Amino acid sequence: MGAYLKPLSVVVALLALLTAVWWQSRGPDAALETRLHEALFAFEVSDTALNRDVLLARAGLLRRYDSLAQGRHDLRRALRALRATDAGGAEFVASDGALEHLETALAEKTALVDYFKSDNALLRNSLMYFNTAGQALRGAALAASETGLAAEVGVLSHAMLRYMEAPQAHVGQEIKAILDRLPPAPASFRADLNLLVIHGRLIVDFLPRADGLLRQIVDAPTAAGVRALRDRVNGHFDRAEARAGIFRLLLYGIAVLLLGYLIHLFARLQLNARNLRRANADLQREMLERRQVEAALRESEQRLRHSQKMEAVGTLAGGIAHEFNNFLAPILGYTELVLAGLPRDSRPRQQLEKVLAAAKRARAVVGKILTFSRRGESARKPVELQRVASEAVQLLRASLPATIAIDESLRVESGWVEADADQLQQVIINLGANAAHAMPDGGTITVRLEPATVELPADADLPRLKPGRYLRLSLSDTGCGMDQATQARIFEPFFTTKETGKGTGLGLAIVHGIVSDHGGAIEAASTPGQGSTFTVLLPRAEAGAGVELGEEPAVALGRGETVLFVDDEPALVELGEAMLAALGFKGIGVAGGQRALAAFRAAPRRFDLVITDQVMADMSGLELAAAIRRLRPDIPIALASGRSDARLTEQARQHGIQEILKKPLLSRELNECAARALARTPAGVSRKPPESGGR
Ligand SMILES: Nc1ncnc2c1ncn2[C@@H]1O[C@H](COP(=O)(O)OP(=O)(O)OP(=O)(O)O)[C@@H](O)[C@H]1O
Numbered sequence: 254m255g256a257y258l259k260p261l262s263v264v265v266a267l268l269a270l271l272t273a274v275w276w277q278s279r280g281p282d283a284a285l286e287t288r289l290h291e292a293l294f295a296f297e298v299s300d301t302a303l304n305r306d307v308l309l310a311r312a313g314l315l316r317r318y319d320s321l322a323q324g325r326h327d328l329r330r331a332l333r334a335l336r337a338t339d340a341g342g343a344e345f346v347a348s349d350g351a352l353e354h355l356e357t358a359l360a361e362k363t364a365l366v367d368y369f370k371s372d373n374a375l376l377r378n379s380l381m382y383f384n385t386a387g388q389a390l391r392g393a394a395l396a397a398s399e400t401g402l403a404a405e406v407g408v409l410s411h412a413m414l415r416y417m418e419a420p421q422a423h424v425g426q427e428i429k430a431i432l433d434r435l436p437p438a439p440a441s442f443r444a445d446l447n448l449l450v451i452h453g454r455l456i457v458d459f460l461p462r463a464d465g466l467l468r469q470i471v472d473a474p475t476a477a478g479v480r481a482l483r484d485r486v487n488g489h490f491d492r493a494e495a496r497a498g499i500f501r502l503l504l505y506g507i508a509v510l511l512l513g514y515l516i517h518l519f520a521r522l523q524l525n526a527r528n529l530r531r532a533n534a535d536l537q538r539e540m541l542e543r544r545q546v547e548a549a550l551r552e553s554e555q556r557l558r559h560s561q562k563m564e565a566v567g568t569l570a571g572g573i574a575h576e577f578n579n580f581l582a583p584i585l586g587y588t589e590l591v592l593a594g595l596p597r598d599s600r601p602r603q604q605l606e607k608v609l610a611a612a613k614r615a616r617a618v619v620g621k622i623l624t625f626s627r628r629g630e631s632a633r634k635p636v637e638l639q640r641v642a643s644e645a646v647q648l649l650r651a652s653l654p655a656t657i658a659i660d661e662s663l664r665v666e667s668g669w670v671e672a673d674a675d676q677l678q679q680v681i682i683n684l685g686a687n688a689a690h691a692m693p694d695g696g697t698i699t700v701r702l703e704p705a706t707v708e709l710p711a712d713a714d715l716p717r718l719k720p721g722r723y724l725r726l727s728l729s730d731t732g733c734g735m736d737q738a739t740q741a742r743i744f745e746p747f748f749t750t751k752e753t754g755k756g757t758g759l760g761l762a763i764v765h766g767i768v769s770d771h772g773g774a775i776e777a778a779s780t781p782g783q784g785s786t787f788t789v790l791l792p793r794a795e796a797g798a799g800v801e802l803g804e805e806p807a808v809a810l811g812r813g814e815t816v817l818f819v820d821d822e823p824a825l826v827e828l829g830e831a832m833l834a835a836l837g838f839k840g841i842g843v844a845g846g847q848r849a850l851a852a853f854r855a856a857p858r859r860f861d862l863v864i865t866d867q868v869m870a871d872m873s874g875l876e877l878a879a880a881i882r883r884l885r886p887d888i889p890i891a892l893a894s895g896r897s898d899a900r901l902t903e904q905a906r907q908h909g910i911q912e913i914l915k916k917p918l919l920s921r922e923l924n925e926c927a928a929r930a931l932a933r934t935p936a937g938v939s940r941k942p943p944e945s946g947g948r
């Protein structure tokens with residue numbers, strides 16, 4: 254409310270000022286001015302008419318004096334009209350006594366007119382008698398032959414005529430002299446002579462007086478008074494007009510100022526509107542950014558929860574898989590041993606081969622679980638992704654029905670990645686198998702590989718990736734596609750839409766695990782009924798020396814070399830000894846780390862190779878290896894573990910151990926591992942010659 258008070262009072266003040274200036278800028282009252290001029294004119298006309306009538310009366314041309322009375326009446330009425338304007342806004346007319354002067358002048362004039370009227374009437378009467386008597390006397394004198402008298406009367410009439418025209422004093426004297434010397438007339442004309450003398454003398458006396466009155470009437474100050482009043486009226490109205498002109502100019506000035514202010518306000522309004530629009534746009538942008546950030550946050554929270562879930566499932570599955578590996582070890586090992594001693598086509602051998610096949614499948618599933626839980630063995634080297642992908646596609650092609658075509662677009666210059674080639678192959682094969690499964694009636698799988706760059710840390714599609722150079726591997730199919738609900742769960746371990754027993758639901762979970770382990774990301778896009786595309790991004794590495802893929806390991810059976818085999822499970826020690834023996838090595842099994850160390854210390858030079866389990870109750874395989882290396886630095890050591898991963902591989906490498914054996918042991922792997930480890934004995938260090946001849 255207070256905020257409006259100030260502008261409101263300014264508006265009210267401005268309105269008051271404008272009203273006042275407008276009021277002053279009105280011109281003088283034109284109607285009043287007209288009325289005043291009309292009254293003055295009427296007065297003037299009546300005054301002039303009175304003068305004219307007086308002159309006519311003097312000339313004897315006015316038969317009656319009614320017009321004189323009328324003239325006086327008209328003058329009084331005009332004066333009343335002037336008086337009335339006094340109340341109608343023309344006070345200035347009466348002020349200063351101007352109107353009173355006029356009134357007085359008029360009163361004096363009317364009094365003079367009254368005197369003139371009676372004098373003139375007398376004069377006219379005398380003149381009539383004088384003329385009549387003169388004519389009668391002259392006629393009688395002529396008839397009586399009184400020629401002297403007739404001549405005198407003729408001279409008298411003539412003098413009187415001149416006197417009437419211009420009443421000069423000497424003419425008056427002349428008339429009076431003639432009258433005085435008129436001879437006495439006979440009794441018959443005496444009456445006329447007396448009339449002539451009496452009226453002649455009267456005329457001579459009265460005519461100058463009547464003419465004096467006439468002059469006074471004509472010269473009365475009424476006309477001057479009217480002129481003065483008119484000047485007064487004109488002056489007043491001229492001044493009022495000039496004043497109104499000044500205020501009109503002021504009004505114009507105020508209007509110009511207000512217009513200027515209005516233009517200024519309009520410009521400010523425009524500027525404010527522009528600023529407002531800009532601020533609004535900024536706000537909109539900020540809101541959009543905020544919404545985007547919130548969405549990204551929600552998504553990353555969701556991913557975090559998902560990856561925590563995967564982590565938990567992985568830990569659980571990994572633990573169980575490890576235990577299973579321990580159960581599988583004797584099954585596989587002893588089956589292989591027993592098989593070796595059975596004749597080729599015997600029935601027990603055929604049955605045992607089935608046991609071995611089942612156990613191997615079980616080992617493969619456990620391997621899958623361990624890969625998923627990131628505990629599988631991972632040997633990272635720079636690999637050329639194009640070669641890995643090409644080989645994987647060949648494998649796929651061989652395993653897929655002819656109704657499925659593979660369109661391959663792998664750019665040769667794509668580049669290298671630091672990766673485990675086997676795992677990358679597994680990625681492509683798992684994705685390919687899923688694609689094929691989605692196209693039971695056939696279709697096309699398109700595999701593409703191309704370089705890619707991730708520009709921003711918060712890349713819209715793959716937000717977890719750091720900016721940098723990547724390789725994009727994508728695999729599309731023309732299959733059944735997936736709905737949103739399925740897409741949301743595909744990377745969950747054990748999620749499958751296949752019939753029970755047909756799919757484990759681990760394929761994509763493993764793919765996801767492998768890709769994440771390699772610092773990459775995977776995304777799926779799909780439209781139900783139209784197909785799916787899986788896109789994998791892997792960080793590029795510097796080009797490596799090249800890796801022989803599918804390299805066949807050298808077959809090198811033992812030549813009687815002594816191998817210290819260590820495990821804390823006596824059953825596995827026994828199995829190890831037996832397997833080594835079957836492979837041509839001399840296996841000396843010891844249960845437990847401490848006991849193994851004691852045996853080695855007793856005769857360090859006795860052994861050519863040490864194979865030790867990593868996880869043991871009294872000491873770890875790495876600790877044992879370190880202790881043995883202190884006794885004999887050149888001894889080759891291989892580590893066996895069901896839980897080998899990148900960290901373990903790295904730790905082993907720090908201890909100078911290059912070979913890691915996957916538990917449960919398989920004869921072929923044990924054979925190759927032992928052969929490789931023996932071949933890696935540092936050069937220049939003499940190896941103990943075999944005690945017995947090799948096989
Ligand atoms: N290319 C695809 N087209 C349509 N659906 C797919 C595709 N790839 C995966 N899926 C869906 O994702 C689910 C999970 O796939 P995943 O590979 O993890 O398990 P699986 O294929 O069912 O089992 P397994 O891989 O052990 O044989 C599938 O059951 C299927 O519903």
Ligand SMILES: [Mg+2]
Pocket residue numbers: 683686687756760761
């Ligand atoms: Mg699958």
